[in-house]
Amino acid sequence: MAMIAARLLALAAGLACLAALGQYPLGHGWPVWLLYALLPIYFLLLCWRPAVWLFCLPALLPVLDLAPWTGWFFFEEIDLLLLLTVTCGYWRWRTGATRLALAPGARLWLVLVSAAALAALLRGVFSAQLPPDALNAWNNYLSPYNSLRLGKAWCWAMLLLPLLLRDAANDGLRRLALPGMLCGLGLVALCALWERAVFPGVFNLSSDYRITAPFSAMHTGGAALDGYLALSLPFAALWLARARSRRPAIAALLLLGLVLHAAMATFSRALYAALPVAAITGLACWQLAHGRHARQRWSARRASAGLLLGVGAAALLVLMFQAAGYRGLLAAIVLLLGAFVLATRALPWRLAPASVLCALALQASLAALWPTDPAHGLLKAPYALFLLSSLLLACSLWRQWLPLAIMALSMMACNTAWIGWHWAGAIGLRPAALVLLLAALLLLNSRLRPPLWRMGRASLGVAASAAVMLMLAIPVSASYYANERFATTAGDWQGRLRHWRGVLAMMPADWASTVFGMGTGTFPASYFWRNTVGDVPARLAYADEAEAGNRYLRLASPGYRAGYGELLRLLQRVSVRPDTHYALALDVRRHGPMPVLQLKLCQRQLLYAQYCVHAPLRLLPPTPALPQWQPQWQHYQMTIDSARLGGGSWLLRAPVQLELAAGGQADPAVIDVDNLSLRAPDGEELLANGSFSKANDYWFFSSDHHHLPWHIKNLWLHLHVESGLFGLLSMLGLFVLACANLVRRAAQAGPGADGAAAMLAGLAGFMAIGVFDSLLDVPRIALLFYMLLLCALLRPSISPVPDSERPPR
Secondary structure, three states: HHHHHHHHHHHHHHHHHHHHHHHOOOOOOHHHHHHHHHHHHHHHHHHOHHHHHHHHHHHHHHOOOOOHHOOOOOOOOOHHHHHHHHHHHOOOOOOOOOOOEOOOOHHHHHHHHHHHHHHHHHHHHOOOOOOOOOOOOOOOOOOOOOHHHHHHHHHHHHHHHHHHHHOOOOOOOHHHHHHOOOHOOOHHHHHHHHHHHHHHOOOOHHHHHOOOOOHHHHHHOHHHHHHHHHHHHHHHHHHHHHHHOOOHOOOOHHHHHHHHHHHOOOHHHHHHHHHHHHHHHHHHHHHHHHHHHHHHHHHHHHHHHHHHHHHHHHHHHHHHHHHHHHHHHHHHHHHHHHHHHHOOOOOOHHHHHHHHHHHHHHHHHHHOOOOOOOOOOOOHHHHHHHHHHHHHHHHHHHOOHHHHHHHHHHHHHHHHHHHHHHHHOOOHHHHHHHHHHHHHHHHHHHHOEEEOOOOOHHHHHHHHHHHHHHHHHHHHHHHHHHHHHHHHHHHHHHHHHHHHHHHHHHHOOOOHHHOOOOOOOOOHHHHHHHOOOOOOEEEEEEEEEEEEEEEEEEEOOOOOOOOOOOOOOOEEEEEOOOOOOEEEEEEEEEEEEOEEEEEEEEEOOOOOOOOOEEEEOOOOOOOOOOOOOOOOOOOEEEEEOOOOOOOOOOOOOEEEEEEEEEEOOOOOOOOEEEEEEEOOOOEEEEOOOOEEEEEEEEOOOEOOOOOOOOOOOOOOHHHHHHHHHHHHHHHHHHHHHHHHHHHHHOOOOOHHHHHHHHHHHHHHHHHHHHHHOOOOOOHHHHHHHHHHHHHHHEEEOOOOOOOHHHOOO
């Protein structure tokens, strides 16, 4: 019977996947074609190895997001992969194949959470403010079917649970899921690095640009990127801690640096708070996992000394950055790292004075011989000599030439002070002198018995991670925008408290809403109709003219004085060439007060346009031809010059989007748009679905700054409002059970103890983000969180081994 049920489920999922592919928007952008190449490859991999989904889903879930190209955000690309996973996984289901079991009590809590999710889902679908509009049912957050968009995450988790119990056996999480998580984390970090490089610039920390990476769900704000990084970053640290050779350690350190750069570039105060929470939780769990051996290695003396050195180094590096900028900071960090490594060796102290004198002599000779005005491509003296002395130190450490290593470190110290003086004059010498003093103190570690640290993977990993963290955190924390963000923390907190009070005031007082919530995904509609501040958020919809058989776009401006970033912008990516004239045409129909239609081409990833070219559009006043005036369509044609849009190399070319939005005054205004066209000089049409005959296909939207109408901004309040006390308490019980199971696994000090520490750190960081954002209103982030909870609930099962796998007697 179980086989038949599994086959029927697989058949249903396969048919659903084919039906979805038949409706999926095909074309308009290379990422969509990439998806169509990816799906058959993934299907063949599943047919070959059904357990490969443990790698592919964590790797693709954060980055396979094509909503800005397709316009689909209710049914996403990851849903296609999940349908394929369910199809292949259950079609090859075998009775008795399960090797893992859930922790005691987990089934009860899973049933309770499932019941609460089902009740909230049904209330969301059938408790709509208005009857569902078929044309806007699947493209609008105000639709009652938004409940299905959010509720699908838990449904997918429950469908994947039997496959997880089967395929996670034989160390499947370590062999497949962990590399998949690391791969996805690396792809997200690369997307963040690319976005920073293309838009504000990697080193431009004064801009208020905040990255979104591949998460299109952030088109209405939210903290999807923050939640993902908090949940996944501990696994990069786990990879570094587990590295057994040099190459994996270097790769892990590089990944950790990229991820920390992405985290710092978010300028998210919640993520900045979540990172130390995750680090403290992970270290505490790791110490619990390693028991008495860890406590012996990390005695109170070592912990105090390490903390003191870390705080002192951070303070001195801050002073060095303030005086000597990026170059001085980098030189100081490299010098301290060199001293840290050299301090683990048995140094020949009798030869140290001679080595220092030789270093000073060589430094003076090279400084005198180096050209004052170096030729093109040649570094200036302090930077070039610092680089040479660093290479000399690395070579001498590699060959165990310790007198030469002392000599190289002395030259590095001289050049660090020279860089400080070269950059800031006498002011730069003061922090440089303090850094040199700290480096000398680090060398005394080799004289201690026992030393505070020894050469090993753990000490090198901690030192390198701390260096990367400080190299990224110090410039970001000293930037203008970060200081502005921190300066407004108190005011933003008060605004968040007012928002939460308003959310609770919108919640009906009847017992059903208290117990089962208002319904999954109903908050945007509740805010639109019942918010306590009197706002009427901007809205877009698609409508039909029954007589003419015509479909068009209707834009409604917000019901308050709109400023930049508070409009709702409809977007489509276009491929334009720089300094080219394009023909722009559209039909417009106005209703009510005088609206303003903004139409422009902009460099934009998702939020925050960087460079825009406005269309020369000026709406004509209405000319009523009848006593009872009816709004009439007006046709507009114009030419728009792309200017510098579309320029640059292929890899670093900023994406260009056509955007339109309706603005007005204090009262809402409605404007209709149809037959939008953008043609190249050769007549090629650059817009897809410009007539809006296919509703939202290829069109996406964003709200750059005004995000409160879309999010409750607290994870547990989100559960309480949309799922009621039943959903809140059941999810809380499941979360507590998962954390307790992770602590128990860590205390047992088994093979999965380090993995348990990483998972607990990720969950702690995710909960810290959840204090300031909903998180679970992003389906793919919610699914990742649920899957991590399920992995935390696993325990080895003593199931009987089939006769075919029993060893011979």
